[in-house]
Amino acid sequence: MKNIFKKAAAVGITLSVITISCKKSALDTVNPNAQTTETFWKTSDDAVKGINAVYGSLIIDGSYMRFTPVVQNTRGDDCVSNSPWDQIYNMGKFNMASSGDGVLFSWTAYYQGILRANEVLQYVPAITMDDALKTRVLGQAYFLRGLFYFHLADFYKNVPMPLTPAESSADYFAKQVPQDQVWQQVISDFTKAKDMLPISYTSLNSVDNQIGRATKGAAMAYLGKTYLFIKDYTNASTQFKAVIDQGTYSLMPNYYDNFFLNAENNQESVFEVQFSRDAGGTDLGWGGDPSSGWGRTSARAVTFGAASFGFGDVQPSTALYNEFLQEKTTAGAVDPRLDVTMYYNKPGEKLYGVSFATAYAGSSSLNALWCHKYENGDTGQTNEYDWRSGINERLMRYADVLLMYAECLNELGNTTQAYSYIQQVRSRVGLPDLATTKPGMSQAQMRDQLAHERFLEFGLEGHRFDDIRRWGWLQDATKLAMLKARDPEFNSYVPGREYLPIPLTEIQTNANVTQNTTY
Template structure:
C-alpha cells in the first residue's frame, strides 16, 4: 500500500502558515508501515492476528448490544429507555434500521468475521511451529463460527464470506443452511486442532470443549438432535466430563474473582482499564460496557428491565431445605431480591426502600447478572466493567444435552443431567418429584429449567425460536400474555431483524428480510 504525504514548500522555507500557497503531492512508500503485504510473516504476526479477533469482543456490538437482541427482545425483558430506537429493539417495532445499535451489532460482528478470515487465509503460509500454527487457525475458525452463529440467528438471511474482504466486494446472501453447514465445518475442524485447556496467560482462549459446546448448540438450534447429542457428549460423557463440573456456588459464575472456572466452557475476557483510550491500541478499553445500560436508576440508564413473571418461575418450588431458590437473588434485582423485602434488599449499597423509587419504578425488576453492584457501592456503573461474559456454561451444556436426548425419545436417560443442575441449586431431583414424564411433559419442564438457570445470559431468544414460539400462533399467544410488546410480533417478519438499510443501499446484491 502507498501513503500520500503533502508537504507545504513555503513552510519548509520557514514562511508563515498563512502565506503557504502552493502544495506538492508526493506519492511515496512509507517503509515503516505494516500492511497486508508485509505483515503475515512470523509466528508473532500470527499471534497478533488471532488476538485481534478476540480484541473485537470489547466493541459495542458483541459486548453492549448483543444482550438486547438475545435477552431484552425476548419475552423475559422489555425496555424503558428514553432512546426511542433502542426501545424499538425490544418493542419489536423498529423503524430506523440504521441506528447505532443496529449498525454496531451488524458491523462489529462482520469485523470479527473479517479478522478471522485474515488469520485463516494467511497463517497456514507462515513458517513456524506447525502445532501452534494449527492451533491459531483453529481458534480463528471457532471465533468465526461464534460470530456467524449470532449473525444467522439475528438476521437469518446473510452472506457467507470466507476470504478476507476487499473494498469493492458486494457479497450476496446464501441459504441459511449453507451458513449453518460452514459453522459446523469450522467447529469440527477447530475441535480437532484446539487443546482441551490452557495455562497461565493463555487461559481464556478457545478450547476443544468450547468448540464442541458451540457445535452442539448449533446443531440443537437446527433441531438436529442426534448431531447435537454427539457433539455435547464430548463434554458430558466423553473426555471432557472430567474437565468440567458445576460450581457449588451458583453466584461464582458471575463474579470477576472466580472467572475461567470448572463450569466455564467459553468466556469472553474483559478487564477494567482506562476508558476512551482508542481502538486496537495496547491500552484500549478492553472492559465491557453492558452494565450501565442494564443498571437501575441512579446507577445506570435503566434501559433494560426484566418482566416480573420471571421471578415467579423461581418461586414455584422450594429447596429441599425449605428455602427459596438461591438463583433468584443472583438473577434479578428488585424489591424482593432479599426474601425479607425492600428494607433488606441491597441496591448498590442502599436498601431498596432507601432508594425511594417512584410508583412506576418500585415494581420493576432488573437483570442482575453482570451488574457490578457488589463493586460499585453507591456509585454509577462503569463503561469498562471487569466481568467476563460466560458465553457457554457447563450447566447450559447439561440442559442442552438433556433436550437432545428427550427429542431422541430417550426421556428417561435425560433426567440425570437436569437433576445435576437442579441439585446444585438445592432443589430435589426431577426423578424424585416428577418421575415418568413423557416427551412433551419433559420439554415443558426443560423450558422452566432454562428460565431459572439461564435468564439474562443471552440464550432466551434462540430458545424460543428453537421451540417454535415464533412460528405457531398458539405459542405466540403465550408470549403475548407474558410480554405486551409481543403484540407487535408478526409471524414471518419478527423472527429476524431487518438488515441495516445502509448496507442494502451500497450492495445491490443484498435483499431486505421479508416484510421489513
C-alpha cells in the first residue's frame, strides 16, 4: 500500500488537469504534453493510477495528514486544546468562523477525493482490461467516495453532492442536499463496494495487491457504521455480524500494537490510512495539486505532540484520565490502555527518551497530560519537530466493530447478548467479566456502560464526539451538564454548533449553498 502513494502524486497532477472536457472550437489547440480525459483513460495501468490518486486524497492536510484528526478529536470530552492557533483552539470550543482555514481544509480535501473517485467511476468502465481488476478498482472508488461523503455529512451536515465529473461550467455549482440524502448515497456507495471488493488482496497476483487497500470487510464495517449513525440498528447489526462472521479479523493481544509503527496493518485493522517516511520526497502534502517533493508522512504526531517535543495543540482531558482509574484489572492494576493513550507524570515515565519529571521540572506542564497514541516517542526519535511521522492512522478497528455490534444488540432489546462482545474488548486488557460485576443491566444502564467502554477503548481516536452527538447527549440537559462539568469547552456549545460552518468561500461562490444555522 505504501507503493500506492509513491505513484499517487504524479497521477494526481494528471487528474487535476483532466477534470473538465469541453467542446473544442476551431481555435482550440491540443497541448501534446498535457493529458486529457480522451488521452489518459486507456489502459488498466491508467485505471490503477487513477484509483491510487483517490487514495492520495487521504494523506493531505485537510484529510488524515493533520486536520481530520484535529476536527474529530478536539470536539470530544476526551481531548482539550490550548493551542496558540485559533483554528485548533476554537475547534473544540464550537467557535469556528466560516472564514477560517480550519473549516476549509477538510472540505477541500474531501471534495478533491470525490472528484478523483468520480473520474474513476466515469471513465474506467469503458477501458478494455481484466474484468476482475476493473471490478476491484471500481469497488475501491465507491468505498473511498462513500468515505469522503461520510466525513462531509458528519462534519458539515447538508452538502453539495456531485456524483459525476463536471462537464461544463454550470456543473461547478452543485446543489446542496439534506444530510439524510447524503447518508443514503453513502449507504449506496458502501453497498456497491462490499459486493465488488475482495476479502483480501494478498493472494492476488495483480498490479493492485498491496496491503492497505479497501476490502469487503472495510466496506461492510463502514456500511454498518453509517446505518448506526441514522439509527437503523437492524441493518447496522447485519453488517457488523457479517464482518465478525467473516473470520478475517481478531483483536491484537496487546492493545499497544494498534497505534505505532511496530504492527501496522495487523489482524485488528479493518481499514487504515498508510503513511511512510520512506515513500516519496520530504515535503509535507499540504493539499492542492501534488508536488514531486511531497512525502507520504503524517503531521499528526507533531500537532498532538507533548510540549517541548511537539506543538501540544491537542491534549487528553482530565475526564479521560480519571475514567481510566474507575476500574482495576483482575490483577489489581490500572487499565493498561491509560499508559498507551497518554503520557503523564508517573514514576519512570519518559517522552522521547527524556524523563517526564526532568523535562517539565518547575513547569506547569509537570501536571499536564499529553498524547501518547500515534506519537513517535517510543521509536528512538528525540522530538517530533521534523513534522514527518510514518505511523498509519487506524480508521476502523475490529474492536469498534465489536462494540458497535453490542450497541445494536442493546438497542434491539438483546441486552444480554451484548455482554459477550463487550467482554472481548475488556478481556484484552485484563478487566473483569462484566456479566459478573454488573449482571442484568437494563437497556438504559447498558447504554451508559457502552459509553464508558467506548470512551476508554477509543480515547484520542476521533470517535467520541460522533458518539456524543448520535446518542443525543447535546439535547439531553442532564448529559450536557455532565459534559460541561467534565470538559469546560462544552460551556460554549449552542445548538447547531455540533456541525462546522460551511466554508465562506463556498457560500460566496456557490449560490446553491446556504450556511448552517447559528453561523
